[in-house]
Amino acid sequence: MLRAEALSKVYHMGEVEIHALRGVSLELVSGELVVLLGASGSGKSTLLNIMGGLDTPTSGQLFYGDTALHQASDRELTRFRRDHVGFVFQFYNLIPSLTARENVAMVTDIARNPMRPEEALERVGLSGRMDHFPAQLSGGEQQRVAIARAVAKRPEILLCDEPTGALDSNTGGLVLDVLQQINQELGTTTAVITHNAIIADMANRVIRLSDGKISDIHTNTTQRPARELQW
Amino acid sequence: MVSAQATLLAKLLREVWLARAQLFAIAIVVAVGVMVLMIMTTAKQSLTNAQQTFYNEHRFADVFLELTRAPRNLLTQVQEMPGVAVAEARIRSAARVEVSGFADPIQAQLVSVPEQQTQLLNTLHLQRGMLPTNSRQVVVAQPFAEAHKLQLHDSITAILNGRRTELEIVGIAISPEYIYQIGPADIMPDYQRYGVLWLREDALAAALDMDGAFNSLLIQLEAQADSATLKLRLDQVFENYGGRGAYTREEQISHRFLSEELKQLGTNAVFLPLVFLGTSAFLFNIFMQRQIHTQQQIIAIMKAFGYRPATIFLHYLGFSSLVVLVGLILGLLLSHWLSATMVELYSLYFSFIDLNVDTNWRSLAIAVLVTFAAGFVGTWRAIYKAIRVPPAQAMRPPNPPNFHQSRINHFIATMRLNxxxxxxxxxxVRHPLRSTLSITGVALAGGLLLFGSYQFQAISTMLDRNYRVEQQMDVIVHFSQVTDAQALASLAALPGVNYVEGMRSVPVRLHSGTTVYSTSVSAFSPDSKLRQLASMRSLPDAGLVLTDHLAQQLSLELDQQVRVEFIGERRMTQAIPLVAITNEAIGVGAYMALPELNRILLESDVLSGAWLLIDATEKEALYARLNEMPQIAGYSHIREAEEKLRSYMDDTVLTAMSIIFVLAGSLTFAMVYNNARIALAERERELSTLRVLGYSYAEVAIILFGELLLVVLIAIPLGWLVGFLFAAGMTELMSSELFRIPFVVSRQLFGLSALGVLTAAAIAVMFMLRRLQRIDLVAALKAE
Structure with a gap:
């Protein structure tokens, strides 16, 4: 579905060159849930950003189906994100002036084949809080709105950058549980970045990154339900 | 502590540098406010000082009286009247003047100076030369001399009572009576075609047959004298001598123009700076709120390190102080430079002894105080809140902005909107105060644009009406005395004359209740092709027509009888019905059909002047012949006066309009740009999120600028309203006997105001688009 070949990314910070990625090749298989595990600075966020069309690689190739994303224009990348990718961020990034329902509608308004915002919010267990503004929701609830917003357009790929990074263990578990359900029920290919090794247990595959390279790929024979995860 | 201050200063300076574009936009608004305040108050101060000095040093009279002819011994009687400190009699007359090398007709006012003793009132200020010592010598007004490049010992010809007299210029002077020199029928000074000449009394007495007599009276009052009672007594005494009614300085042309100008300056000095400085305070406030919002954690850390709140407050006050300082210096520099230009401009229209640039130090102090107060007020509210938050709380990441269910938010939810x-x-809706002030600010700018362009359009309309519709003659000729209508035939025979119409003008006093108004009745044929009365098809055959302004002043209504006292050669009083009211824009007048006037005055078909249509190519030949005719007291070429006026208008309009555009444009720009900067800073994350979710650049720009667009769209009609009200107010304020500006607000003006606001907003948006493009999506998402 999404295929990366020898991706490299070099940032120039003043006079310093930072090699965030050094030749990463990987493929996301349709319907799988992948956890990208790595310490801070391992390159996992850079990889996710490139795969999501937020950034372009310095070298290497990236294909979504037959589309070459590594040489796509800003306009084409916007199109790719709009049609195929859902994002979940560490700090939720909800629009404060819109209610939960409207935040989801923000995406369904421009999507080709979306579900109704209400349906998306039901899926994340927030049917009772649809008309609340972000300021009136807890962190876990805000993150679930963000997930509803990400999946409402029925994306092929769901990319989650430290989705539990700002949450406590219980709330985090709840959020991951929602992600796992979505993956299983809708078959959305899901990639979760985290530095938390425990979360790896819920994945089909675990990819470890260190120093801009893939250091290990491990397939779980059984996936633990996210609800059982404790940290 | 010293190094701590230095560190804070470094922080301040670097942050000011980072926000330089935004702060500079605010500084410009401050600068414009200071500049306008200083220019207006300086001009007012300079003019007032120059006026007072001139009036005092050259003993400008308090009461004036023009009459036909009175014996000199009446002066003693005047001097003994209660309240009279000094009285002086003199001779005044209109005349024609010729300057060699200048073909156009020149009208002049001849004024006598005493032969033996020195002048008592309205004394001349000689800039060069001396007073006349014999009847062949003359002192000319300085602007007239300058316009014709006349030097001492040059000669000019005066034509008085049909007699040509060659005069030697022995002095060039100005007088407190003629600070503003304007011809009797002019709207603007024309120094080439109108001048004031001072001759020895014997010269004028001889020419006008005024030996032992006078026709003009000047009076200086004692302190606390009652001028109203004096005026009544004077009118009684001079009733039989053709007195035209005593009047005070308030009705004296030069004084009145100057007073109007000073009044206007006073209004502008309050209103315009208030708009700009008020706007700057508001801009400071939103800038500082944002600045402090982003620095909440820094403030917390400073507090945690033990900085006192006062130190922190002073640190942030530094932002506004620095900007105010820059704006103040910029404004003062601009005003210093422009005040001189402004005062110079005034010296073209007002002749003073010495018109100095007198900086109004009090208003400088006010400017400093007000601008710093604006900065302080703008900063205080924002900082006060931030300083009060306990450090521990401030160091936590801020909660999402508190939007909550409210009626209005619910209403927005139910609207069919994306x-x-x-x-x-x-x-x-979340920032009602900020939104209201933004709208108000932009609306004021739009109003300023409409109001500014209105003035010029109104004056241009006034000129159109006066010269294209009401007065269609090319040349106006005045006879030396009332003449038989057969004189028209000889005028028609002159070279270049295509058409002639006769007219008559008679001085009158109009009585209504206790009110008396001195003016003249203009009479012409009801079939006149050259003279139309505004808002009337033709002059009625019988009855009196008055200008609306005059009818109002005399509280007269249609069909009422007006007591008309004729004070020309034939004196009589007659009740004449007011049959129509005309809304002529220039001057106040009374009109009658010529045959009717002559019938009332028991005279045959007589005239006091004529209107001509001429062939412009033959005007030199015509002038030459007119100059030779003793029966012609004077003539003026009205078409040329119009052209001159219009070319002057074109020049002035362009400059003034550009200034207004810059003022209003900078206001709109600063407002929109600042709002956009704040909006972008507040929503960077939100907008990045939308970009990541697949919203295109254009779609995101709409969210950012939609709010501004809405502000501008609401502000435009409000600006129209503001401008409309200003225009109406000014029309009312400026309405005087001299002229009434017609209240015409055309569609173009509304368009111009909207266009100006939209252009300034578009420029601000263009600046912002570049910034929007530079947002780092990933970095913005990571930020808490």
Whole structure:
């Protein structure tokens, strides 16, 4: 579905060159849930950003189906994100002036084949809080709105950058549980970045990154339900 | 502590540098406010000082009286009247003047100076030369001399009572009586075609047959004298001598123009700076709120390190102080430079002894105080809140902005809008004060544009009406005395004359109750092709027509009888019905059909002047012949006066309009740009999120600028209203006997105002688009 070949990314910070990625090749298989595990600075966020069309690689190739994303224009990348990718961020990034329902509608308004915002919010267990503004929701609830917003357009790929990074263990578990359900029920290919090794247990595959390279790929024979995860 | 201060200063300077564009935009608004305040008050101060000096040093009279002819011994009687400190009699007359090398007709006012003793009142200020010592010598007014490049010992010809007299210029002077020199029928000074000449009394007495007599009286009052009672007594005494009614300085042409100008300056000195400085305070406030919002954690850390709140407050006050300082210096520099230009401009229209640039130090102090207060007020509210938050709380990441269910938010939810417009509306509603002030600021700018362009359009309309519709003659000729209508035939025979119409003008006093008004009745044929009365098809055959302004002043209504006292050669009083009211824009006048006037005055078909249509190519030949005719007291070429006026207008309009555009444009720009900067800073994350979710650059720009667009769109009609009200107010304020500016606000003016606001907003948006493009999506997402 999404295929990366020898991706490299070099940032120039003043006079310093930072090699965030050094030749990463990987493929996301349709319907799988992948956890990208790595310490801070391992390159996992850079990889996710490139795969999501937020950034372009310095070298290497990236294909979504037959589309070459590594040489796509800003306009084409916007199109790719709009049609195929859902994002979940560490700090939720909800629009404060819109209610939960409207935040989801923000995406369904421009999507080709979306579900109704209400349906998306039901899926994340927030049917009772649809008309609340972000300021009136807890962190876990805000993150679930963000997930509803990400999946409402029925994306092929769901990319989650430290989705539990700002949450406590219980709330985090709840959020991951929602992600796992979505993956299983809708078959959305899901990639979760985290530095938390425990979360790896819920994945089909675990990819470890260190120093801009893939250091290990491990397939779980059984996936633990996210609800059982404790940290 | 010293090094701590230095560190804070470094922080301040670097942050000011980072926000330089935004702060500079605010500084410009401050600068414009200071500049306008200083220019207006300096001009007012300079003019007032120059006026007072001139009046005092050259003993400007308090009461004036023009009459036909009175014996000199009446002066003693005047001097003994209660309240009279000094009285002086003199001779005044209109005349024609010729300057060699200048073909156009020149009208002049001849004024006598005493032969033996020195002048008592309205004394001349000789800039060069001396007073005349014999009847062949003359002192000319300085602007007239300058316009014709006349030097001492040059000669000019005066034509008085049909007699040509060659005069030697022995002095060039100005007088407190003629600070503003304007011809009797002019709207603007024309120094080439109108001048004031001072001759020895014997010269004028001889020419006008005034030996032992006078026709003009000047009076200086004692302190606390009652001028109203004196005026009544004077009118009684001089009733039989053709007195035209005593009047005070308030009705004296030069004084009145100057007073109007000073009044106007006073109004502008309050209103315009208030708009700009008020706007700057508001801009400071939103800038500082944002600045402090982003620095909440820094403030917390400073507090945690033990900085006192006062130190922190002073640190942030540094932002506004620095900007105010820059704006103040910039404004003062601009005003210093422009005040001189402004005063110079005034010296073209007002002749003073010495018109110095007198900086109004009090208003400088006010400018400093007000601008710093604006900065302080703008900063105080924002900082006060931040300093009070306990450090521990401030160091936590801020909660999402508190939007909550409210009636208005619920209402927005029910509207059929896309999410982008919901965001826009909710943000507007969330900051009602900020939104209101933004709208007000932009509306004021739009109003300023409409109001500014209105003035010029109104004056141009006034000129159109006066010269294209009401007065269609090319040349106006005045006879030396009332003449038989057969004189028209000889005028028609002159070279270049295509058409002739006769007219008659008679001085009158109009009585209504206790009110008396001195003016003259202009009479012409009801079939006149050259003279139309505004808002009337033709002059009625019988009855009196008055200008609306005059009818109002005399509280007269249609069909009422007006007591008309004729004070020309034939004196009589007659009740004449007011049959029509005309809304002529220039001057106040009374009109009658010529045959009717002559019938009332028991005279045959007589005239006091004529209107001509001429062939411009033959005007030199015509002038030459007119100059030779003793029966012609004077003539003026009205078409040329119009052209001169219009070319002057074109020059002035362009300059003034550009200034107004810059003023209003900078206001709009600063307002929109600042709002956009703040909006971008507040929503960077939100906008990045939308970009990541697949919203295109253009779609995101709509959310950012939609709010501004809405502000501008609401502000435009409000600006129209503001400008409309200003225009109406000014029309009312400026309405005087001299002229009434017609209240005409055309569609173009509304368009111009909207266009100006939209252009300034578009420029601000273009600046912002570049910034929007530079947002780092990933970095913005990571930020808490």
């Amino acid at each position: 999410q982008a417009w919901r965001i826009i509306l909710r943000n507007l």
